[in-house]
Amino acid sequence: MSLFWRIYVLNALVLGGATALLLWAPVTVSVPVVLTEAVILVVGLVVMLVANAALLRIALAPLDRLTRLMTTVDLLRPGQRLPEGGRGETAELIRTFNDMLERLEHERATSSARALLAQETERRRIAQELHDEVGQSMTAILLALERAAGEADEPLRGELRQVQEITRGSLDEVSRLARRLRPGALEDLGLVSALTSLTTEFATHAGLRVVRRFDTGLPAFDHQTELVLYRVAQEALTNAARHAEADQVEVSLLHTDEAVVLAVGDNGRGTGAAREGAGMRGMRERALLIGATLDVASRPQAGTTVRLTVPLLRKQP
Incomplete structure (x- = not known):
């Protein structure tokens, strides 16, 4: 009817x-x-x-x-x-x-996969250009400054030394940006080593204490899953440094028989309701690529926790 x-x-x-x-x-x-x-x-x-x-x-x-x-x-x-x-x-x-x-x-999901693949390709290209072109040019500048400082008299020598230190710091920053754009440790050493390097670098530059809890015997992942786990951890750490007003962050990678869970939690101010900004929606899009679930819990004065749950495919008997 x-x-x-x-x-x-x-x-x-x-x-x-x-x-x-x-x-x-x-x-x-x-x-x-x-x-x-x-x-x-x-x-x-x-x-x-x-x-x-x-x-x-x-x-x-x-x-x-x-x-x-x-x-x-x-x-x-x-x-x-x-x-x-x-x-x-x-x-x-x-x-x-x-x-x-x-x-x-x-x-x-299909369009997001294409967009994220293009984004990773562009990041890789930019990182390569930063390393090969900008890095080499700044290295050449450092060598030229070294020669000039060795031949100059005071006070010009002191000023050249100062410029040399500034250039060296800029070169280190360019190298750090290149590593963030293209995580070489992920490709060369695996997920756990890449997350360890990421958290160490984060603690050094953000001034926060980072606690790591990584299970041993984690299952092997394909490259796309590892990249999603790495990028979600990277974005969650960035959000904690920029917005949380925290002094400690805990990063854990644990697994059960059914799933692997990546969790990034801080002890910051929290919001009561996590804001869905561009970074958060980007993490959700990445989670969809591998069939994972992203949960965000945020309570006032109790911090924010980002949890990515990646289900494991059960082997047929």
């Missing part, structure tokens, strides 16, 4: 019930209408309106649920669906909406 006929039948039932009451009830309407008869008519009208509203509420409840889902759905949190029970136009609408969500989630 279509939605139109369903509403029509409900109204017809209410009106039919009211008509039956008028036909078989012992109450009549006088001219002029007396107070008792007017009260009975008003009460009957109220009962009819209440019954009609209740029946329509029941009939249109699936549409209300669909409307709420449409206003709150987020493609970065996949799996939000409505139950598809029943028949008719409403059930068909819910099934169509669920199918549309599935297609959109698939297309979003």
Whole structure:
């Protein structure tokens, strides 16, 4: 039965019930209408309106649920669906909406994968250029300054030494940026070594104490999964340094038989509700690439914890 006929039948039932009451009830309407008869008519009208509203509420409840889902759905949190029970136009609408969500989630995951792959390729290119071109040019400048300082007299020699130290610091910063853009330790030494290097560098530059807890015997991951774990840890540490006002961060990488869990928690001010900025949404997009789940817990004055859960594929017996 279509939605139109369903509403029509409900109204017809209410009106039919009211008509039956008028036909078989012992109450009549006088001219002029007396107070008792007017009260009975008003009460009957109220009962009819209440019954009609209740029946329509029941009939249109699936549409209300669909409307709420449409206003709150987020493609970065996949799996939000409505139950598809029943028949008719409403059930068909819910099934169509669920199918549309599935297609959109698939297309979003595909486009995000292409965008993130292009981003990593561009990061690799920039890191290579920083290392090969900018780094070599600054190294040549350092050598030239060294020669000039050796041949110059005071006070020019002291000034050249100062410029040399500034250039050396800039070269170190360029090298650090290149390592952040292209984590060579991840490709050469593996995930645990790369996370250890990342947290050590973070502690040195951010001035925070970093506590590491890495399980031994972690399962082997493909390169994409390792890169997602590394980038999520990197972004979470960056957020902790910029916004948390913390003095300690704990990074853990633990595993069970079902999943591997990366957690980055700080003891900062927290927010009560984690803000979904560009960095957070970028972490969610990366999590979708490998079928992982990203959870963010933030409480006022109790810090923020970012947890990435990567399910492990069970081997068939």
